[in-house]
Amino acid sequence: MTAGVVVVGAGQAGLQLAASLREAGYADPITLLGDEVDLPYQRPPLSKAYLADKITAAGLELRPAAYFSEYRIAHRACMRVTGIDRPGRRVLCANGEALAYDHLVLATGARNRALPVPGAELAGVYQLRGRADADRLKAALVAARSVAIVGAGFIGLEFAGICAARGLAVTVIEAAERPMARSVSAETAAFFTRAHGEAGIQFLFGAGVVAIEGEGKAEAVRLRDGTRVAADLVLVGIGVVPNQELAEAAGLSVDGGIRVDTFLATDDPAISAIGDCARAPSRFADGAQVRIESVQNALDQGRCLAARLTGRPAVFDAVPWFWSDQGPHKLQIAGLSTPGDASVARPVPAGACVFRFRDDRLSAVETVDRPGDHMAARRILAQGGGLTPAEAADPARDLKALATGR
Structure with a gap:
């Protein structure tokens, strides 16, 4: 009997692969190994709607339990894979099982980067990656009065917006000189600095954390310059580390992620x-x-790989796109920019629209509260980014028309 496809990781990438395989007519076994107790669930709402009680735990589930039996996908919960036997084509599990595979897919995701300072282990210090983390945060927010957030990335700012809406005192501590410094332009960062400031959120930029202080529980965050930020709840959001150890131990190429080719x-x-x-x-x-951290990338790669495994190979070429709900505002990004890319801010009546250019070639478009512009930008980038800086700056040039060639 064939061993079929074994997927290590039951997140959105792994589940999308399994679903797409079945949709494409793949008939052999599919085994989905997850190290959490839950059915596969959405992670983006954890820092948004779930913390705001706008979605339940059941609402997070990507598929109901019946789906897995109907489509013959063996979802194995609480399964931690400890090694890969490449010659024997087996994965080795912490419970002693060895599972054979014809094709193995590593969809192991990433984990939160730890804050390497004294006191990071204190009660009242949290990170947010999975549903269990979100549940702990929800419980802690009931009694919280003051919140310190270490890191002004997407997760930190989304959580800041949730806390501000509850009337909590919120301070965001960021080592860089602006929020989302690695992800967005200075213009988009300024929009959110202003918007969060109007909501009562305080920013401390260029600030290094040296310790979290407290007697058994977090009471303050100590900064390099001696500043002491009082907080009874601390969220650490300083990025993630890819889970590449299984691949590395098996002799596969890794470099800040598991290296793969265009297929x-x-x-x-x-x-x-x-x-x-x-x-x-x-x-x-x-x-x-x-290495792209987004739901879009996970889903598109799952579909692309399923096509290859069912005899329809194609180069992975999907336009990267991202979103972040921060307070009342929705940030959407299409494409990939670098800090050195030039910015062209288009005048708009509400929200924001910033085009990024690398050597006069469109690299990304950042929009705030402008979903139509975002969708047009994705089409333009998919077609090769044929938009000039002058066209980008001119609000009379309709983006939808440019995207459709009209």
Whole structure:
């Protein structure tokens, strides 16, 4: 009997792969190994709607339990994979099982980066990656009065917006000189600095954390300059680390992620990698290998790999796009920019629209509260980014028309 496809990781990438395989007519076994107790669930709402009690735990589930039996996808919860036996084509599990595979897919995701300072282990210090983290935060917010957030990335700012809406005192501590410094332009960062400030959120930029202080529980965050930020709840959001250890121990190439080719294959033709753990070449990064942390990337890579495994190979070439709900505002990004890219801010009556250019070639578009512009930008980038800085700056040039060639 064939062993079929074994997927290590039951997040959105792994589940999308399994679903797409079945949709494409794949008939052999599919085994989905997850290390959490839950059915596969959405992670983006954890820092948004779930914390705001706008969605329930059941509402997070990507598929109901009946789906897995109906489509013959063996979802194995609480399964921690400890090794890969490449010659024997088996994965080794912490419970002693060894599961055979015909094709192995690593969809192991990423984990939160730890804050390496004294006191980071105190009660009252949290990170947010999975549903269990979100549940702990929801419980802590009931009694919280003052919140310190270390890191002004998407997760930190989304959480800041949730806390401000509850009337809590919120301070965001960021080592860089502006929020989302690695992700957005100075213009978009300024929009959100202003918007969050109007909501009562305080920012401390260029600030290094040296300790979290408290007697058994967090009471304050100590900064390098001696400033003491009082807080009874501290959220650490300083980025993630790809879960590449299984691949590395098995002798596969890793470099800030599991290296794959344009078809999402590793060095071993029997092993592929997708989602947050994978580092793949992208034309949107001038052909360089990049690791993209987004639901869009996870879903598109799952579909692309399913097509290859069912005899329809195609280069992975999806336009990267991202979103972040921060307070009442929705940030959407299409494409991939670098800090050195030039910015062209288009005058708009509400929200924001910033075009990024690399050597006069469109690299990304950042929009705030402008979903139509975002969708047009995705189409323009998919077609090769044929938009000039002058066209970008001119509000009379309709983006939808430019996207459709009219």
